[in-house]
Amino acid sequence: MNQQASASATGNAPEETDELRLLKEDLARLRADIQALKEHLASLGDRKAAEAREAATARLETLRSELDRLAEELGAQGREAGRTLEEKVREQPFASLLAAFGLGFLLSRLLERR
Numbered sequence: 001m002n003q004q005a006s007a008s009a010t011g012n013a014p015e016e017t018d019e020l021r022l023l024k025e026d027l028a029r030l031r032a033d034i035q036a037l038k039e040h041l042a043s044l045g046d047r048k049a050a051e052a053r054e055a056a057t058a059r060l061e062t063l064r065s066e067l068d069r070l071a072e073e074l075g076a077q078g079r080e081a082g083r084t085l086e087e088k089v090r091e092q093p094f095a096s097l098l099a100a101f102g103l104g105f106l107l108s109r110l111l112e113r114r
Contacts, residue, residue, distance in 0.1 A: 089096040
């Protein structure tokens, strides 16, 4: 009976060795697949980050040009208001002088109370 057990144990050894070898090969393939997946995910993350940077840069340029346009528009409006005020002073110098005096007097009274 011991001989049968030894024979069956010896007979299974090549099968177990083959299974162990196949298992090691499968494990090596799995490791390689996991490494490839990690590299793919890293490159995908880098690509998405680059796309996000490009989108943010484009949006920033859009906002910058909009800000420049608004600053130019505001400057034009300020220059127009200055010209309008200058015309009013030229048309009615006495009323402008009285308005400036009244505003100055009012401001001096407000500042005097502090």
